[in-house]
Amino acid sequence: MASVIKIYALFLGSALLMFGGGLQGLLLSVRGAEEGFSLLSLGLIGTGWSVGFVAGSITVPLVVRKVGHIRAFSVMAAIGTITILLNLLLINDISWILLRALSGFCFAGAAMIVESWLNEVAENKSRGTIFSVYVTINMAASTLGQIAMSITGTAGYVPFVLGAISFICAVLPTALTSSPQPRPLASAKIDVGLLYRTSPVAAIAAFSVGMANGAFGTLAPVYGYERGLDASGIALLFAVAAILGAVAQIPFGRLSDRIDRRLVLIGLSGFASLVGLLILLINPEAGWVMYVLFAAYGFAANPIYAVAVAHANDFAKDGDFAKIAGGMLLILGIGLAIGPAIASMIMGAWSPVGLFVITALFHALLAIAAYLRMRVRKSVDAADRAPFQPMGNDKQVTPETIVLDPRTDSEEYEMPVDEEPVPEELASSNGETGNVQDGKI
Numbered sequence: 001m002a003s004v005i006k007i008y009a010l011f012l013g014s015a016l017l018m019f020g021g022g023l024q025g026l027l028l029s030v031r032g033a034e035e036g037f038s039l040l041s042l043g044l045i046g047t048g049w050s051v052g053f054v055a056g057s058i059t060v061p062l063v064v065r066k067v068g069h070i071r072a073f074s075v076m077a078a079i080g081t082i083t084i085l086l087n088l089l090l091i092n093d094i095s096w097i098l099l100r101a102l103s104g105f106c107f108a109g110a111a112m113i114v115e116s117w118l119n120e121v122a123e124n125k126s127r128g129t130i131f132s133v134y135v136t137i138n139m140a141a142s143t144l145g146q147i148a149m150s151i152t153g154t155a156g157y158v159p160f161v162l163g164a165i166s167f168i169c170a171v172l173p174t175a176l177t178s179s180p181q182p183r184p185l186a187s188a189k190i191d192v193g194l195l196y197r198t199s200p201v202a203a204i205a206a207f208s209v210g211m212a213n214g215a216f217g218t219l220a221p222v223y224g225y226e227r228g229l230d231a232s233g234i235a236l237l238f239a240v241a242a243i244l245g246a247v248a249q250i251p252f253g254r255l256s257d258r259i260d261r262r263l264v265l266i267g268l269s270g271f272a273s274l275v276g277l278l279i280l281l282i283n284p285e286a287g288w289v290m291y292v293l294f295a296a297y298g299f300a301a302n303p304i305y306a307v308a309v310a311h312a313n314d315f316a317k318d319g320d321f322a323k324i325a326g327g328m329l330l331i332l333g334i335g336l337a338i339g340p341a342i343a344s345m346i347m348g349a350w351s352p353v354g355l356f357v358i359t360a361l362f363h364a365l366l367a368i369a370a371y372l373r374m375r376v377r378k379s380v381d382a383a384d385r386a387p388f389q390p391m392g393n394d395k396q397v398t399p400e401t402i403v404l405d406p407r408t409d410s411e412e413y414e415m416p417v418d419e420e421p422v423p424e425e426l427a428s429s430n431g432e433t434g435n436v437q438d439g440k441i
Contacts (some may be wrong), residue, residue: 007121007130009173014114014134015075015141020147020166021107021396023159024084025049028195029221030234031154032096039352041093041221043344045420046218050337050395052104054330057398060109064116072115074171080106083168108398114174115400119440128389128406135392142393143242150235173374195327197314204330204369205308208269208362210335212301213394215343215435220294226285226352240295245302247388249371253305253388260372260379261311265304269366272300276360283353301363305332306391313407314380325402336395 032042064072083103087096118130145166152159196203224234256264275297286291312324339358346354386407391397402408 006119008123010114011134011137011174013170013174014300015137016166016170016397017107017110017114018138018141019145019148019304020080020084020170022142023025023148023166024087024103024145024163025217026088026146026149026221026235026238027098027159027163028100028223029080029218030149030231030344032093033222033225034154035091037093037096039219039344039348041097041218041344042222042340043215043340043342043347044097044213045093045100046340047337048439049104049218050101050214050333050340052101052106053108053395054112054333054337055101056105056108056335057112057329060105060112061228061399062179063109064113064418066245069113069116073174075111076106076113077167077171077297080110080308081164084160084164084167088157089217097215107396110170112209112398112400115398115404119326119400119404120322127404131388131404131406134404138392138396139242139246142396143239146238146242148235150232152231154231169193174193178207188289190330191323192327192330193266194320195312195324195331195387198320198324199312201265201366201370201373202308202312202324202328205265205304205311206331207335208366209301209305209308209394210282210332210337211339211342211362212272212335212359213338214307215355216301217354217395218340219343219352221356222347223352224290227290229290232321233286237291240291241298242302243298245298248299249303249390250307253390256307256310257388258382260374261307261314262374262379264307265311265370266367268300268304268307269363270371272297272304273360273363273367276356278364279356280353280360281296283351297359299358304363304366306389309391310386310388314385321405322402322408325408326399329397329399329402332394332397372391386417 019207028045029042032045060072060076064073067075078101083099083106086099088173090099115134118134121130145163148157148162152162221234221238224237229237236266254270275293279293279297281290282293283291309325309328312328313321316324316327343355343358347355350357389405389407392401
């Protein structure tokens with residue numbers, strides 16, 4: 001608990017970042033629909049975020065090594081703030097797609113920098129606590145950002161300015177922290193071949209979750225809007241799905257520690273597919289039926305990725321978790337980028353309810369794949385498994401999240417001896433090192 005109290009500034013900075021991200025993501029989908037953007041354009045806005053996020057996860061570590069953490073974080077937050085305000089000034093689909101990609105790039109970079117600070121101060125005995133608190137704060141802040149749209153509405157400038165304020169305020173706690181200067185950010189260790197050899201089900205789950213959740217997260221607000229919900233109704237719809245999805249990780253995670261995790265994946269993905277089919281058949285108007293179905297979808301769909309990561313870790317050899325999780329992260333990102341684009345085409349060719357063709361299909365494919373793998377491979381004994389670890393929003397997982405995860409061995413991300421985070425003279429000149437000997441900033 002002492003470690004958590006010491007790093008409150010980092011948690012606060014992360015919370016402000018996630019609040020702005022939650023508000024912006026929901027706002028752009030609904031406001032874009034109100035502005036008359038085509039369904040394809042709305043889908044590509046979601047694709048832009050994922051492409052930018054993956055690009056940021058890969059390239060921002062190089063930026064940090066050149067200019068340092070505080071400068072890099074300030075730049076990411078500033079550009080992220082500018083993109084939100086430009087969305088207000090440039091209301092057209094092409095601009096929003098490009099700005100959303102830039103926003104995803106900056107969001108990934110800022111999140112990685114905060115996570116690197118957390119990783120630096122986390123001792124082995126406190127890493128699990130810090131990671132759990134971090135995940136909880138992020139999910140709560142992102143959900144509050146979505147709920148904020150029910151207060152601000154989508155018209156006018158207020159929601160955009162509120163999102164911009166939260167982004168730029170995220171710099172303040174981090175810039176003033178006295179935490180030690182972190183080492184360079186981790187670059188993603190990716191070995192898709194190793195992932196598939198270790199756990200084909202985990203690889204399929206990463207892609208299926210990316211396709212389904214990428215489409216749902218971007219276009220479900222549009223579906224709600226088309227079915228008659230106002231801004232408050234859409235915000236509540238997503239808040240209910242997010243909260244139940246977060247809560248569901250605990251019981252299903254503990255259950256997966258006791259039985260074959262693939263059984264849990266079959267149950268969750270099968271139920272999520274069934275809910276998608278029900279929405280397809282009923283196509284509910286705004287009302288309690290829609291809320292119940294969305295709540296059920298979030299309850300089943302949100303824990304899937306975390307259970308899949310735990311399943312992959314069960315079969316991973318010592319020192320391989322980071323590579324396997326990095327491979328899952330890449331496959332997830334590809335699905336998150338493709339899903340909204342394909343779903344928007346189906347919605348445009350058929351109707352908005354066509355969104356749930358994608359969710360039902362890919363959840364069903366995962367359930368089938370998990371069942372088939374159970375017939376050819378035994379599960380790891382419960383006594384030999386690492387405990388399930390809850391995870392945050394799968395659209396916001398970065399390589400640094402993997403490093404912070406208590407299941408990652410510290411040796412997996414050791415930096416080479418000759419690779420320094422920032423030269424001392426550069427750190428001194430940019431204000432990031434007040435005392436090089438004691439590591440304070």
